Amino acid sequence: MGRHYLKAAILWILLTAIGEFLALRIPLFPTAAAEEARIIDSSFILLMILGIPVFTFVLAVLIYTLSTFRSREEAPEDGPPVHGRPAVALLWITITAGLAIYVIFNPGLKGLAELRANQRADLVVRVEGSRWFWKVTYPEYGITAREIVLPVHRRVRFEVTSVDVVHSFWVPAFRVKIDAVPGIVTRVFVTPTQTGTFQEDYHFRLQCAELCGLGHSMMTAPVTVLEQGEFDAWVGKAKP
Amino acid sequence: MAFAPILRGLVWGALGFLLGGGGAVLVRLLLGLPAFQPEPLITIGYFPGLLGWLLGVGAWDVWAREWFGLPVRREAVYDWRRYFRFTTDHKVIGVQYLVTFVVLFLLAGFFAMLMRIELMAPGPTIMSAGLYNHIMSMHGIIMIAVAVAAIIGGLGNFAVPLLIGAEDMAFPRINALSYWLIPPVAVLLVSTFFAGGFDSGWTAYPPLSEVNAPGQVLFNLAVITFGFSSILGALNFLATILRLRAPGMTWRRLPIFVWSIFAASFISLTATQFLAAGLLMILLDREAGMTFFNAARGGAPLLYQHIFWFYSHPAVYIMILPAFGLALEILPHFSRKPLYAYPWLVAGFFGIVFLSFIVWAHHLFTSGMPDYLHGPFMATTELISIPTGLVFLSALGTIWMGRLRLKTPMLFALGFLFNFLIGGVTGIFNADVPTDLHLQDTYFVVGHFHFTIMGGMIFALFAGIYYWFPKITGRMYNETLGKLHFWWMFLTFNTTFIPMFWLGLFGMNRRIFDYPPALGSVNRFISISAFLLGSSFVVFVSNMVLSWARGPQAAANPWQARTLEWQVPSPPPVHNFPAPPQVVGHPYDYGFTNSVHALVGVSGGSGEQGVDTDG
Numbered sequence: 035m036g037r038h039y040l041k042a043a044i045l046w047i048l049l050t051a052i053g054e055f056l057a058l059r060i061p062l063f064p065t066a067a068a069e070e071a072r073i074i075d076s077s078f079i080l081l082m083i084l085g086i087p088v089f090t091f092v093l094a095v096l097i098y099t100l101s102t103f104r105s106r107e108e109a110p111e112d113g114p115p116v117h118g119r120p121a122v123a124l125l126w127i128t129i130t131a132g133l134a135i136y137v138i139f140n141p142g143l144k145g146l147a148e149l150r151a152n153q154r155a156d157l158v159v160r161v162e163g164s165r166w167f168w169k170v171t172y173p174e175y176g177i178t179a180r181e182i183v184l185p186v187h188r189r190v191r192f193e194v195t196s197v198d199v200v201h202s203f204w205v206p207a208f209r210v211k212i213d214a215v216p217g218i219v220t221r222v223f224v225t226p227t228q229t230g231t232f233q234e235d236y237h238f239r240l241q242c243a244e245l246c247g248l249g250h251s252m253m254t255a256p257v258t259v260l261e262q263g264e265f266d267a268w269v270g271k272a273k274p
Numbered sequence: 275m276a277f278a279p280i281l282r283g284l285v286w287g288a289l290g291f292l293l294g295g296g297g298a299v300l301v302r303l304l305l306g307l308p309a310f311q312p313e314p315l316i317t318i319g320y321f322p323g324l325l326g327w328l329l330g331v332g333a334w335d336v337w338a339r340e341w342f343g344l345p346v347r348r349e350a351v352y353d354w355r356r357y358f359r360f361t362t363d364h365k366v367i368g369v370q371y372l373v374t375f376v377v378l379f380l381l382a383g384f385f386a387m388l389m390r391i392e393l394m395a396p397g398p399t400i401m402s403a404g405l406y407n408h409i410m411s412m413h414g415i416i417m418i419a420v421a422v423a424a425i426i427g428g429l430g431n432f433a434v435p436l437l438i439g440a441e442d443m444a445f446p447r448i449n450a451l452s453y454w455l456i457p458p459v460a461v462l463l464v465s466t467f468f469a470g471g472f473d474s475g476w477t478a479y480p481p482l483s484e485v486n487a488p489g490q491v492l493f494n495l496a497v498i499t500f501g502f503s504s505i506l507g508a509l510n511f512l513a514t515i516l517r518l519r520a521p522g523m524t525w526r527r528l529p530i531f532v533w534s535i536f537a538a539s540f541i542s543l544t545a546t547q548f549l550a551a552g553l554l555m556i557l558l559d560r561e562a563g564m565t566f567f568n569a570a571r572g573g574a575p576l577l578y579q580h581i582f583w584f585y586s587h588p589a590v591y592i593m594i595l596p597a598f599g600l601a602l603e604i605l606p607h608f609s610r611k612p613l614y615a616y617p618w619l620v621a622g623f624f625g626i627v628f629l630s631f632i633v634w635a636h637h638l639f640t641s642g643m644p645d646y647l648h649g650p651f652m653a654t655t656e657l658i659s660i661p662t663g664l665v666f667l668s669a670l671g672t673i674w675m676g677r678l679r680l681k682t683p684m685l686f687a688l689g690f691l692f693n694f695l696i697g698g699v700t701g702i703f704n705a706d707v708p709t710d711l712h713l714q715d716t717y718f719v720v721g722h723f724h725f726t727i728m729g730g731m732i733f734a735l736f737a738g739i740y741y742w743f744p745k746i747t748g749r750m751y752n753e754t755l756g757k758l759h760f761w762w763m764f765l766t767f768n769t770t771f772i773p774m775f776w777l778g779l780f781g782m783n784r785r786i787f788d789y790p791p792a793l794g795s796v797n798r799f800i801s802i803s804a805f806l807l808g809s810s811f812v813v814f815v816s817n818m819v820l821s822w823a824r825g826p827q828a829a830a831n832p833w834q835a836r837t838l839e840w841q842v843p844s845p846p847p848v849h850n851f852p853a854p855p856q857v858v859g860h861p862y863d864y865g866f867t868n869s870v871h872a873l874v875g876v877s878g879g880s881g882e883q884g885v886d887t888d889g
């Protein structure tokens with residue numbers, strides 16, 4: 035009896051080790067080009083690290099049970115008459131509750147606090163969705179464009195809205211997403227940490243992520259992150 | 275003639291539609307409005323049309339004649355023709371539901387195949403973006419309907435009265451009414467192909483759903499009707515389980531599948547109205563110029579999303595609770611062990627019911643809802659993993675040290691456990707706000723909910739279909755084909771949906787007709803895998819059809835199971851039990867010497883059960 039528990043536990047530890055090793059070795063994310071992407075990716079990794087032992091626990095019990103407790107008879111004898119002791123259920127509830135509450139705080143609330151810690155912006159960019167294109171304006175410079183161009187290491191506040199149906203502002207390289215809702219202005223902060231262009235990396239794109247009809251999948255705009263000097267040059271050229 | 279009731283329903287339905295639509299035209303003419311506005315005409319014609327259909331198909335004969343004191347005509351039909359009638363036998367209605375929803379499942383699966391052909395390669399492949407959006411929306415809503423009604427309406431109707439030792443459901447005629455509300459739903463959805471389609475998905479977010487083709491109106495009417503059917507069904511199950519349990523069937527002896535239907539029905543009864551209200555508001559915006567969701571005229575598009583998810587998140591548990599119940603019903607019989615931690619599990623079900631009502635806004639983390647709401651909704655959502663964890667405790671505790679017989683139903687129940695585990699663990703990533711900011715509306719979410727609904731609910735449905743096939747049909751399915759179906763479906767399901775998690779992380783959003791070329795090879799792999807998954811149902815359908823037609827005669831209790839339905843012949847006689855069974859013990863007490871669940875065929879009940887509920 036105790037032998038079964040021991041063997042299943044060894045299997046669990048083994049599977050967990052393999053799982054954690056793979057999770058930390060396999061590239062899980064595309065280019066992370068913003069401070070926000072770093073926070074979100076590390077939240078993801080933490081959830082992976084915590085989720086794998088849960089997954090492998092069930093897997094280990096399944097594998098061990100299926101390989102050990104099989105019966106090939108049409109009408110087998112009955113198994114042990116066990117209803118389960120309340121102590122086991124209480125222990126199980128304590129562990130699952132502990133895990134659930136832990137992930138609410140970390141990475142949940144902790145990640146949110148980090149993402150929202152800084153409400154100050156160096157640059158404001160207005161983004162307006164309409165079927166099926168994005169209009170980007172830079173109120174400071176009086177620029178209107180069909181693309182997003184940003185200076186690296188400057189905190190940007192995007193002010194997002196829509197003129198028709200609900201769209202969603204999503205730049206995979208930045209990891210952040212916010213809906214463009216008619217009638218209200220939604221906000222999201224991004225601090226690019228890496229230069230890049232859509233031509234080199236398709237994750238540098240503004241993609242509509244909320245179903246908006248016929249042209250939904252094609253509702254994209256290129257995103258470019260430049261060094262400050264290059265950005266100033268772009269502003270000079272784009273200014274009306 | 276076999277199809278006479280259906281034909282009469284169609285004729286009366288058409289008359290009702292013309293009457294309602296004609297009345298609408300007349301009123302508009304009198305008011306000096308343009309007479310032929312298709313959308314209000316369809317909407318106003320639909321409700322008398324629906325009434326005409328229901329009366330014609332059987333409500334008039336079975337119900338109204340008696341009420342109005344007219345001579346009642348009742349012919350007993352016991353052959354295959356009863357499946358095409360307004361029949362009140364819960365076993366017939368169960369089969370009606372089951373076959374209807376398996377057919378709808380295959381239809382929606384066919385739409386999924388079309389989508390995967392389109393997504394084989396970047397750029398247009400076989401259809402236009404508009405048609406893709408329509409097909410995708412159809413796939414979504416039909417699968418949602420299957421997930422809501424296939425287990426509850428099909429297996430619930432068939433098995434619940436048997437499991438609790440009752441003669442029928444509490445309200446057999448309302449039961450028939452719930453079923454006969456379904457054909458109009460299917461007809462409306464299919465008719466969208468002739469009304470310009472609808473491209474707003476199954477979620478129908480305004481303003482998109484207020485500016486698209488008239489097909490949207492048909493969608494809204496279909497879903498409102500479907501909701502009405504679920505509410506009536508839920509009411510019936512609650513009444514049945516509360517009032518018709520056999521003598522001795524105490525709450526602690528109730529089979530777990532019955533508990534799960536009870537819990538799910540509670541949600542159906544109390545939450546479905548919200549969805550209907552939201553869809554009705556869209557209709558009023560479209561047709562009566564009201565402005566619930568029109569921002570330019572003072573409305574709030576976000577309001578709809580709250581109303582919608584206030585139903586549609588609990589609805590996830592309408593789909594999955596019966597799946598939990600079904601898998602956990604099967605595990606003890608095929609492990610020959612008692613259901614582990616039964617009272618804790620039941621408490622877990624009700625923990626889920628309660629929490630399911632206070633998590634809805636986790637669908638709105640990126641919607642522009644105020645930031646301070648993110649924390650509370652993240653917290654309630656994560657807490658659901660505690661009662662859900664009890665399902666795993668119970669399942670693992672039951673199979674551990676058991677005497678496992680890996681028959682097809684058992685394989686599907688174990689497959690459910692594995693798939694739902696992946697669905698559950700990936701759900702944490704969607705519930706935690708920081709990660710959801712990236713994952714929301716991507717293929718990661720598509721992967722997640724297919725693991726819970728298809729990997730979970732559909733696998734449990736198949737477990738239940740194989741488990742009760744001998745009881746329903748009186749014949750045995752082919753075990754080799756059953757196992758082939760399981761392994762084929764299980765492997766290709768996983769190879770189809772696991773890569774979607776990767777796609778979501780790497781920038782593929784959902785509901786798209788086209789995607790960045792760099793994602794082409796993974797999409798091709800998924801498509802090929804999806805075609806193999808689709809083909810596994812050929813094995814299923816041929817097994818079902820051939821076995822039903824000429825499978826070997828099934829014994830009364832081929833699984834040597836303890837619960838009540840196996841103590842009567844296969845298929846069960848019309849009134850189920852010769853006399854109300856006397857329940858004397860737990861349903862899953864394998865391994866206890868001299869333990870019995872119920873005495874069947876011995877007269878012992880109070881006679882209360884003998885009241886003819888059929889009339």
Ligand SMILES: [Cu+2]
Pocket residue numbers: 163166200201202242243244245246250253
């Ligand atoms: Cu859009």
Ligand SMILES: [Cu+2]
Pocket residue numbers: 586587590633634636637
């Ligand atoms: Cu939800």
